[in-house]
Amino acid sequence: xxxxxxxxxxxxxxxxxxxxxxxxxDDISLTxxxxxxxxxxxxxxxxxxxxxxxxxxxxxxxxRIAAGSIHLSGDRIDNLSDREMQQVxxxxxGAIFQDPLTSLNPLFRVGDQLVETIRLxxxxxxxxxxxxxxxxMREVGIPAVEERIDNYPHQFSGGMRQRIxxxxxxxxxxxxxxxxxxxxxxxVSIQAQITALLKRLCRERGTAVMLVTHDMxxxxxxxxxxxxxxxxxxxxxxxxxxxxxxxRHPYTAGLMGxxxxxxxxxxxxxxxxxxxxxxxxxxxxxAFNPRCAHAGPKCRRDIPRVEGTQAAACWLATEGxxx
Amino acid sequence: MKIRPNAIxxxxxxxxxxxxxxxxxxxxxxxxxxxxxxxxxxxxxxxxRGQTLALVGESGCGKSTIARLVTGLHAPSGGSVKFHGDxxxxxxxxxxxFASLNPRWRVGRIIAExxxxxxxxxxxxxxxxxxxxxxxxxxxxxxDGQKFPHExxxxxxxxxxxxxxxxxEPEFLVCDEPTSALDVSVQAQVLNLMKRLQKEMxxxxxxxxxxxxxxxxxxxxxxxxxxxxxxxIQPTKDLFANPLHPYTRLLLDTxxxxxxxxxxxxxxGGEVPSPVSPPSGCSFHPRCPLAFDRCKVERPQRRxxxxxxxxACFACETGAAAxxxxxxxxx
Numbered sequence: 138x139x140x141x142x143x144x145x146x147x148x149x150x151x152x153x154x155x156x157x158x159x160x161x162x163d164d165i166s167l168t169x170x171x172x173x174x175x176x177x178x179x180x181x182x183x184x185x186x187x188x189x190x191x192x193x194x195x196x197x198x199x200x201r202i203a204a205g206s207i208h209l210s211g212d213r214i215d216n217l218s219d220r221e222m223q224q225v226x227x228x229x230x231g232a233i234f235q236d237p238l239t240s241l242n243p244l245f246r247v248g249d250q251l252v253e254t255i256r257l258x259x260x261x262x263x264x265x266x267x268x269x270x271x272x273x274m275r276e277v278g279i280p281a282v283e284e285r286i287d288n289y290p291h292q293f294s295g296g297m298r299q300r301i302x303x304x305x306x307x308x309x310x311x312x313x314x315x316x317x318x319x320x321x322x323x324x325v326s327i328q329a330q331i332t333a334l335l336k337r338l339c340r341e342r343g344t345a346v347m348l349v350t351h352d353m354x355x356x357x358x359x360x361x362x363x364x365x366x367x368x369x370x371x372x373x374x375x376x377x378x379x380x381x382x383x384x385r386h387p388y389t390a391g392l393m394g395x396x397x398x399x400x401x402x403x404x405x406x407x408x409x410x411x412x413x414x415x416x417x418x419x420x421x422x423x424a425f426n427p428r429c430a431h432a433g434p435k436c437r438r439d440i441p442r443v444e445g446t447q448a449a450a451c452w453l454a455t456e457g458x459x460x
Numbered sequence: 461m462k463i464r465p466n467a468i469x470x471x472x473x474x475x476x477x478x479x480x481x482x483x484x485x486x487x488x489x490x491x492x493x494x495x496x497x498x499x500x501x502x503x504x505x506x507x508x509r510g511q512t513l514a515l516v517g518e519s520g521c522g523k524s525t526i527a528r529l530v531t532g533l534h535a536p537s538g539g540s541v542k543f544h545g546d547x548x549x550x551x552x553x554x555x556x557x558f559a560s561l562n563p564r565w566r567v568g569r570i571i572a573e574x575x576x577x578x579x580x581x582x583x584x585x586x587x588x589x590x591x592x593x594x595x596x597x598x599x600x601x602x603x604d605g606q607k608f609p610h611e612x613x614x615x616x617x618x619x620x621x622x623x624x625x626x627x628x629e630p631e632f633l634v635c636d637e638p639t640s641a642l643d644v645s646v647q648a649q650v651l652n653l654m655k656r657l658q659k660e661m662x663x664x665x666x667x668x669x670x671x672x673x674x675x676x677x678x679x680x681x682x683x684x685x686x687x688x689x690x691x692x693i694q695p696t697k698d699l700f701a702n703p704l705h706p707y708t709r710l711l712l713d714t715x716x717x718x719x720x721x722x723x724x725x726x727x728x729g730g731e732v733p734s735p736v737s738p739p740s741g742c743s744f745h746p747r748c749p750l751a752f753d754r755c756k757v758e759r760p761q762r763r764x765x766x767x768x769x770x771x772a773c774f775a776c777e778t779g780a781a782a783x784x785x786x787x788x789x790x791x
Contacts (some may be wrong), residue, residue: 163730180645181643324518325672325715326714326732329714348786354717357654357721357722358721358722397651399715406651408645409645412615
């Protein structure tokens with residue numbers, strides 16, 4: 138049990154609007170163990186980033202956690218005050234966002250930003266913190282650290298900046314890192330460097346990582362387990378090999394089929410008809426039922442849920458037939 | 461140049477330089493030299509009628525600049541672009557479906573614009589009928605013509621962009637990252653649509669993308685670009701079966717492979733250098749596992765005797781590529 142770093146239970150995130158309450162994250166439960174990378178995948182608006190933000194305590198008002206709980210290594214963190222949450226963020230949860238430029242202050246040297254963050258979370262002296270900053274920069278693969286430590290963010294390339302952001306996230310040796318689209322703004326060759334780095338850090342330090350991305354390729358290559366989201370709900374959870382090779386949810390299967398292959402030739406890509414529903418018009422029953430080729434009456438009536446560690450939220454997959 | 465009856469576009473020694481010097485006063489006071497960015501640095505290719513040629517490469521390799529040179533949005537600094545078709549029947553589809561549609565115009569008017577430009581005397585009723593037909597062609601409904609762009613999702617907007625391009629009765633379409641802003645399931649819809657239209661209307665595409673799997677699905681011929689040059693150009697099948705240039709091989713090795721999850725691999729080191737100060741000789745040599753002395757001083761060209769002008773690489777000329785890269789591939 139002590140192995141579980143993040144334990145999210147029945148999380149529900151709501152946005153009250155003039156037209157009514159929108160549910161952006163609907164009853165999501167998941168866990169991440171020490172040294173494990175969980176990939177959160179889904180298309181725009183599926184609620185994957187929102188889940189990450191809820192864990193970080195960074196939901197923009199009026200968004201709020203309406204139900205459920207979030208535990209970090211046994212401590213409940215979803216009901217902390219902003220002040221207490223600030224202590225958790227940075228020290229116990231690190232965050233990496235898509236655009237490294239917005240995560241770094243353009244007016245300060247990267248070394249000073251690292252030193253400031255390290256000192257905020259530890260008792261090190263300035264000189265010690267600077268040494269530690271250099272170690273971190275080396276660890277994330279920045280060459281010529283002695284010179285680079287006094288450079289400004291704009292003097293780094295996109296890939297190098299993202300490495301600095303990762304170093305920042307590692308400053309306090311957090312138990313969990315939430316990485317939201319960390320490679321989306323980068324070219325493929327740089328993307329591969331960053332995912333390899335994340336994997337290595339996770340393995341060596343035992344950090345749990347929640348990797349949020351729309352890119353199934355990145356997930357397949359980096360994650361141990363994957364959670365597929367659709368319209369705010371979990372569609373499927375499982376080991377990455379299983380979900381990628383033998384998807385059990387029709388949505389996951391459609392998603393995999395719509396990605397052009399690097400190996401086999403198809404004249405036409407598989408298509409999922411229609412589009413993901415808007416949050417104010419989520420169909421009753423299974424949210425995917427209007428687009429699903431196998432949907433039956435039960436799918437239009439009852440919401441299927443993911444149960445256990447390896448499962449699809451689909452009546453067809455769980456009961457074998459749609460009554 | 462000999463006439464190729466089937467070629468619709470011939471690009472020859474195309475160059476485009478941008479002046480990125482500091483302002484005049486800074487240059488005088490700080491004695492900074494003039495600086496030029498060679499965005500496109502001597503590019504040749506031919507597109508056959510009815511085919512798709514794809515340009516792939518990482519950001520800053522000059523692929524979008526080529527799109528702009530071909531469509532005439534930029535003037536070339538050197539070389540030539542010969543288009544053997546009707547200039548008026550060349551259209552472009554842009555990456556960002558949010559920026560490329562006028563937010564104040566109704567969709568019907570957006571789609572009608574090229575039609576009215578091409579044939580100003582067309583009666584309104586005919587234009588309206590044609591707009592309805594185009595909306596249906598791209599999988600939207602005629603009533604959508606009354607709506608504004610903001611009422612549509614990204615994928616639907618890209619369909620509107622395609623309908624607008626088709627309104628100009630194109631024979632040649634330049635598509636600059638047409639699906640990069642879209643989710644994969646929507647991307648599949650748009651790619652399928654583009655393939656269907658190509659078949660039905662005998663369209664020729666210049667398709668620009670950074671995504672090798674998309675390009676593999678769409679293109680007949682693929683040109684791989686690095687720092688403003690084409691390092692390799694091959695028919696799609698050959699490129700994937702037998703990539704020649706070390707950069708292509710590394711690129712293919714780097715892309716995440718869905719069919720091989722949890723693969724551990726050694727990512728390509730280094731980064732794309734700045735096109736303002738490209739490395740000497742072959743601009744890929746600092747990252748190349750096969751680079752030798754000659755690569756640092758001399759710039760490789762695509763030559764007829766080396767794989768029939770398919771690759772610009774000295775290692776491929778000496779045959780080192782065949783043996784040397786096998787070793788790196790097995791690591």
